[in-house]
Amino acid sequence: MKRFRFPLDRVRQFRKMQMESEHAKLEQIYARLHSIESLTAELGRQKRQAETSVVSAASVAGLELNSLKEFRTYARKMTSVFQLRRAKIEAEIELQRQALLEARRKYEMLDRLRSRSRSKWQYEFDREQDQLAAEVHLAGWNRLHGSFS
Secondary structure, eight states: OOOOOOTTHHHHHHHHHHHHHHHHHHHHHHHHHHHHHHHHHHHHHHHHHHHHHHHHSSSOOHHHHHHHHHHHHHHHHHHHHHHHHHHHHHHHHHHHHHHHHHHHHHHHHHHHHHHHHHHHHHHHHHHHHHHHHHHHHHHHHHHHHOOOO
């Protein structure tokens, strides 16, 4: 019997590459989300540090208070910008997750089809081996005991 060959193997490999590509895209989007989260955390840390610095000072000049006020305004504006970016990235993540799920579904469908085809081939191969073994056994038996024709 000939070796197992799945006729859609090239398509299956293509679907696997698509799935891996969609996964890589999702990882890149998650990296952008983590970057925004890091920037937001760093801005919060800087804001707390500036406020602590002014509050803990023995005397505060008007220029320092004005600088703190401007920094707070900047921090609020940047926080809003980061929140908008985060919302857009989260929407991208959802779209990309759907694309990944679809690519995975297509790959797994072909993988299950390949598995069923392989099981069928294995069954037929085993059956052919059993028939061959039976024929060899009968031929040997006939050689030893002669034919009763």
